[in-house]
Ligand SMILES: Nc1ncnc2c1ncn2[C@@H]1O[C@H](COP(=O)(O)OP(=O)(O)O)[C@@H](O)[C@H]1O
């Protein structure tokens with residue numbers, strides 16, 4: 001397939017969800033597509049919720065989620081940060097390195113990229129991220145490194161916080177005024193009859209959330225995409241990492257997955 005030249009000068013922020021991390025071949029296929037992109041800066045932001053689930057349960061903790069966000073008691077932060085900023089981040093960097101990509105593993109506080117405040121939703125040590133300083137990412141992108149960023153951040157007080165990885169990707173996207181692609185294990189948002197919805201606006205999303213058609217992790221993802229779409233005034237794609245060649249279609253200006261639209 002002819003590989004795309006970049007659609008514009010914007011970097012592309014790609015967020016990958018947890019389940020891809022348990023499928024080495026899928027991660028490798030995605031990284032291979034990223035490596036093949038010509039003249040297109042890419043920044044990867046990753047979650048790893050399923051890895052966190054496993055590590056917490058091995059340590060004897062139970063976990064609770066509210067609207068797709070993990071309630072994070074202080075005593076679980078060590079395991080969560082170890083899983084996301086440690087094990088998961090380093091595994092993705094290693095997979096990229098094995099494909100001769102020059103990957104650099106980071107978390108949100110590196111280079112003061114993103115600062116966090118404590119969420120007011122009574123979720124414990126969950127952080128709300130906001131974009132701060134792009135100097136580190138600008139330097140890495142200019143030097144052709146592939147930044148791979150975990151969703152562990154920190155508060156002004158120096159304490160670590162757990163940030164939903166879709167929210168983390170939105171903050172990085174705002175930092176770089178980048179294009180954003182949220183890749184997950186389904187090819188977009190489904191309606192009440194299980195059909196994929198090509199385009200979704202604020203009102204439709206709220207109604208599907210209220211009806212429980214959009215639930216769990218997809219709620220956090222759609223809310224994060226709406227936040228980015230409204231601030232950046234452009235639509236945000238939610239698609240599947242199971243078909244990474246879709247990235248090339250996206251860069252060629254085609255619609256993939258579900259497009260989350262800014263409100264008019
Ligand atoms: N309306 C919906 N359309 C598609 N997926 C949905 C919907 N509602 C809930 N989901 C669930 O959300 C999941 C994706 O969210 P999540 O597991 O948090 O992904 P990730 O780890 O990639 O961030 C899907 O696998 C699906 O089970």
Ligand SMILES: CC(=O)N[C@@H](CCC(=O)OP(=O)(O)O)C(=O)O
Pocket residue numbers: 016017018019046047048049050052068069070080084126127151162163164165166217
């Ligand atoms: C606050 C919060 O929910 N943090 C998430 C961070 C990881 C994440 O978002 O992973 P996925 O992208 O794989 O879902 C968590 O603890 O699971």
